[in-house]
Amino acid sequence: MSDYILEMNHITKAFSGVKALDDVNLKVKRGEIHALCGENGAGKSTLMNVLSGVYPFGTYDGDIVYNNEVCKFHSIKESEAKGIVIIHQELALSPFLSVAENVFLGNEQTDIKGVINWTLTRKKAHEMLEKVGLGDENVNAPVNTLGVGKQQLIEIAKAMAKKVELLILDEPTAALNDEESKKLLEIMLELKKQGITCIIISHKLNEIGYVSDAITIIRDGHTIETLEKGKDEFSEDRVIKGMVGRELTNRYPVREDITLGDTIFEVKNWNVYHPDDGDRQIIKDVNLHVKAGEVVGLAGLMGAGRTELAMSIFGRSYGQKISGTILINGKEVTIKSVKDAINNKLAYVSEDRKNYGLVLIDDIKRNMTMAALRNFFSKKGVVNSNEEIVAAEEYRKKINVKTNSINQTVGSLSGGNQQKVVLAKWMLTQPDILILDEPTRGIDVGAKYEIYCIINELAKAGKAVIVISSEMPEIIGTCDRVYIINEGEIAGELKKEEISQERIMQRIMAHNRKGEN
Amino acid sequence: MEKKKTVNLDMKQYGMVLALIAVFIIFAILTGGKNLSPANINNLIMQNGYIVILAVGMLLCVLTGNIDLGVGSIVALCGAAVGIMMVDYKMNMALAILVALAIGIASGMFAGFFIAKLKIPPFVVTLATMLMGRGLTYTLLKAQTKGPLPTDYTYIGAGFLPTVKVAFGSKEIDLVCIIVALVASLLIVLSEIKNIRTKKKYGFAVNPAWQIVLKEAVILLIVWFFFYKLASYNGIPFVLIIMGLLVGIYHFVTSRTVAGRQIYALGGNAKAAQLSGINTESVFFWVYTNMGMLSAIAGIVLSARNASATPKAGDGFELDAIASCYIGGAAAAGGVGTIIGAVVGAFIMGILNNGMSLYGWSTDIQKIVKGAVLLGAVTVDILSKRKKG
Numbered sequence: 001m002s003d004y005i006l007e008m009n010h011i012t013k014a015f016s017g018v019k020a021l022d023d024v025n026l027k028v029k030r031g032e033i034h035a036l037c038g039e040n041g042a043g044k045s046t047l048m049n050v051l052s053g054v055y056p057f058g059t060y061d062g063d064i065v066y067n068n069e070v071c072k073f074h075s076i077k078e079s080e081a082k083g084i085v086i087i088h089q090e091l092a093l094s095p096f097l098s099v100a101e102n103v104f105l106g107n108e109q110t111d112i113k114g115v116i117n118w119t120l121t122r123k124k125a126h127e128m129l130e131k132v133g134l135g136d137e138n139v140n141a142p143v144n145t146l147g148v149g150k151q152q153l154i155e156i157a158k159a160m161a162k163k164v165e166l167l168i169l170d171e172p173t174a175a176l177n178d179e180e181s182k183k184l185l186e187i188m189l190e191l192k193k194q195g196i197t198c199i200i201i202s203h204k205l206n207e208i209g210y211v212s213d214a215i216t217i218i219r220d221g222h223t224i225e226t227l228e229k230g231k232d233e234f235s236e237d238r239v240i241k242g243m244v245g246r247e248l249t250n251r252y253p254v255r256e257d258i259t260l261g262d263t264i265f266e267v268k269n270w271n272v273y274h275p276d277d278g279d280r281q282i283i284k285d286v287n288l289h290v291k292a293g294e295v296v297g298l299a300g301l302m303g304a305g306r307t308e309l310a311m312s313i314f315g316r317s318y319g320q321k322i323s324g325t326i327l328i329n330g331k332e333v334t335i336k337s338v339k340d341a342i343n344n345k346l347a348y349v350s351e352d353r354k355n356y357g358l359v360l361i362d363d364i365k366r367n368m369t370m371a372a373l374r375n376f377f378s379k380k381g382v383v384n385s386n387e388e389i390v391a392a393e394e395y396r397k398k399i400n401v402k403t404n405s406i407n408q409t410v411g412s413l414s415g416g417n418q419q420k421v422v423l424a425k426w427m428l429t430q431p432d433i434l435i436l437d438e439p440t441r442g443i444d445v446g447a448k449y450e451i452y453c454i455i456n457e458l459a460k461a462g463k464a465v466i467v468i469s470s471e472m473p474e475i476i477g478t479c480d481r482v483y484i485i486n487e488g489e490i491a492g493e494l495k496k497e498e499i500s501q502e503r504i505m506q507r508i509m510a511h512n513r514k515g516e517n
Numbered sequence: 518m519e520k521k522k523t524v525n526l527d528m529k530q531y532g533m534v535l536a537l538i539a540v541f542i543i544f545a546i547l548t549g550g551k552n553l554s555p556a557n558i559n560n561l562i563m564q565n566g567y568i569v570i571l572a573v574g575m576l577l578c579v580l581t582g583n584i585d586l587g588v589g590s591i592v593a594l595c596g597a598a599v600g601i602m603m604v605d606y607k608m609n610m611a612l613a614i615l616v617a618l619a620i621g622i623a624s625g626m627f628a629g630f631f632i633a634k635l636k637i638p639p640f641v642v643t644l645a646t647m648l649m650g651r652g653l654t655y656t657l658l659k660a661q662t663k664g665p666l667p668t669d670y671t672y673i674g675a676g677f678l679p680t681v682k683v684a685f686g687s688k689e690i691d692l693v694c695i696i697v698a699l700v701a702s703l704l705i706v707l708s709e710i711k712n713i714r715t716k717k718k719y720g721f722a723v724n725p726a727w728q729i730v731l732k733e734a735v736i737l738l739i740v741w742f743f744f745y746k747l748a749s750y751n752g753i754p755f756v757l758i759i760m761g762l763l764v765g766i767y768h769f770v771t772s773r774t775v776a777g778r779q780i781y782a783l784g785g786n787a788k789a790a791q792l793s794g795i796n797t798e799s800v801f802f803w804v805y806t807n808m809g810m811l812s813a814i815a816g817i818v819l820s821a822r823n824a825s826a827t828p829k830a831g832d833g834f835e836l837d838a839i840a841s842c843y844i845g846g847a848a849a850a851g852g853v854g855t856i857i858g859a860v861v862g863a864f865i866m867g868i869l870n871n872g873m874s875l876y877g878w879s880t881d882i883q884k885i886v887k888g889a890v891l892l893g894a895v896t897v898d899i900l901s902k903r904k905k906g
Binding site for chain 2: 242249314315337338339342348350353356357358359360361362368370371373375378381382383385389390425465
């Protein structure tokens with residue numbers, strides 16, 4: 001019999017009568033990396049919250065056996081004392097405090113009660129950083145001066161400082177680019193060698209396949225199966241089948257009869273400088289064009305300047321000293337504000353729907369009509385709320401937002417449904433040109449497919465669509481043409497038949513080399 | 518929602534109104550019905566007029582997730598300006614009022630400029646306008662009360678509409694009040710009917726008939742109660758007209774216009790609002806400018822009621838106005854709240870003040886109770902939301 005560090009048996013957890021988890025079982029062997037897969041809302045995070053004591057003992061049924069001992073955690077503090085540390089999707093670092101202070105946040109190194117020993121703090125912080133491959137970092141630097149990838153590693157260092165035995169990572173690579181993700185996965189393998197057990201929740205199946213020893217699949221609050229490396233089939237398609245309960249024969253819907261029209265959107269000699277630093281050029285001489293009915297991808301690494309490019313085009317929402325021209329249907333237009341952009345039939349769906357796309361406390365209807373209110377749902381400044389309801393109801397059905405009512409608060413929807421609301425919001429402005437920034441970030445496979453269908457529909461209707469994505473398969477699966485952006489410049493362009501992951505990376509590497517010479 | 522024809526009334530919306538009625542009834546019992554007297558009902562309106570006016574403006578600030586601490590000082594400053602102009606310089610009344618309004622608007626623009634353009638936190642900016650406004654008032658008035666103001670002017674704060682008294686049973690009542698009440702009832706019923714018709718036209722769910730009837734009955738009962746009491750006294754106070762107009766206008770603006778929707782969107786998520794084509798700078802600017810204008814109106818009403826301008830006028834009004842918004846269900850974080858809620862909140866505070874005075878409690882005790890009510894109302898509101906989520 002194998003040695004299980006953790007057994008969660010028959011866990012059932014209900015929220016006001018609705019079962020989020022129903023008789024879930026999870027067994028994790030000591031020293032392995034165990035992945036937890038499932039669509040959004042399947043219950044993965046709920047299960048981890050039960051484990052870490054966020055939902056205290058007594059609010060769920062079933063038992064948790066950890067290190068052969070039945071545990072009844074009443075708070076995160078109790079589970080942490082036993083060596084279970086959870087790192088949430090959202091970073092829990094205090095941005096203005098130093099790296100060292102963050103590593104020992106809530107776990108301060110003290111001499112006499114309550115007095116911090118700074119020398120010890122810095123020394124030990126440095127040790128922890130070395131373990132996660134950040135030995136070169138200055139432990140006194142404020143943590144917000146580091147990139148997101150490094151901040152994620154600091155979260156792990158913080159967990160290490162707590163003498164972790166079982167580390168839970170909830171979507172650790174969601175905000176990281178491929179390179180940073182790779183590094184994080186290597187660190188995980190390194191931790192495994194040091195005897196730390198890991199549970200990882202992720203939507204990125206290629207990463208899971210690479211790093212994990214076993215995969216438990218959860219669907220609709222039930223455990224479906226546990227796959228073990230070496231014993232079971234471990235392919236992505238196999239996992240997806242378990243997650244959605246059916247074979248997804250095609251993860252990308254087929255584009256039918258692509259007919260490209262005239263070039264309707266063109267950007268020429270676009271230059272943008274950093275909003276806080278007028279000497280730092282973020283976008284350099286970018287030229288691009290999109291035809292009616294075309295889906296054009298912007299590929300590149302995180303921080304390459306794709307979002308900055310899109311936002312600076314969209315009503316100068318980013319940067320300063322912006323120069324260059326925008327042509328719509330061959331005519332030069334001046335777009336100085338988001339309002340101008342909307343009036344010129346431009347739409348931008350942000351990569352960060354929670355912070356930039358939605359008013360989470362408001363309902364679906366009002367979120368959907370937010371951008372189109374002035375032009376389509378009001379007369380002389382007075383809102384026609386009936387037309388508004390009709391339109392919201394129409395789009396709810398059209399793009400399949402799963403909800404009982406358009407009066408539901410957006411904050412209570414799942415990520416995929418929230419993304420659909422943001423898409424509806426911009427479709428309602430009746431744009432000709434849509435820029436979709438990471439349109440499927442953090443949403444499940446089923447919802448992704450639906451979003452790809454919407455993209456195809458838009459293209460079919462003769463819209464020009466620009467898709468920014470860090471997931472290369474997505475670019476390959478959806479785009480007719482792709483621009484590769486690197487360090488604020490166009491590093492290359494690939495036609496549909498040329499697009500491949502390798503070629504995109506080649507262009508980036510070649511561009512990097514050019515920069516060094 | 519497969520073609521459900523009826524939907525129940527959202528009782529949470531009316532909870533505050535029920536609380537208001539409850540508080541009123543409790544004090545009616547405690548004071549042996551003293552607070553029901555026509556004179557007292559009249560007082561209630563005249564004493565709380567300026568708080569209602571301020572609460573209406575403050576709600577917009579609260580919706581953006583901020584507050585305006587400067588309103589009390591601006592109330593005093595505008596009152597002082599009128600006092601000096603009319604008493605010292607014998608200026609024309611209309612002109613004096615216009616100048617006072619201009620001062621209020623200018624002070625609002627001043628705050629709005631710092632908040633919207635320079636992105637200075639509203640708390641800091643309005644703390645500064647509060648100090649500066651108060652200091653300026655003391656300087657202008659040389660720390661003395663200016664008065665008396667002419668009766669033409671005091672009419673604004675203490676006057677009544679012309680009355681037509683007719684015999685009604687053993688006493689006389691004012692026909693104008695009754696006519697206004699009739700017109701108001703008619704409008705309320707008609708608007709409800711129109712509302713139901715459009716809902717049916719678009720195929721939306723409507724409330725069950727008995728609920729609509731009950732709701733309308735309660736509203737009409739309140740309207741008739743007030744107007745009957747006023748009719749038995751001196752008729753309709755002029756302040757009520759100002760209040761009614763402002764509440765009506767701002768209710769319409771916040772609930773039915775694009776401008777109103779933009780304020781809610783900004784309060785809910787400023788970044789998302791900005792990326793949806795809402796000029797957040799201009800929304801901030803106009804919200805604070807508007808607050809300045811309403812402060813001026815409140816200052817005019819207050820000085821007219823007192824027939825004089827004092828440097829201490831309006832002291833602490835900003836806090837009453839903010840409390841009214843919160844009691845009325847507005848969220849401190851912004852994006853949530855209604856004009857009607859703020860007005861109801863203001864009246865809850867007013868009825869508490871008034872009832873406790875009649876019952877013989879000192880103002881010191883009153884403050885304790887008001888503080889407790891504020892804390893209690895907001896706590897209940899937040900806890901009830903938490904349970905749902």
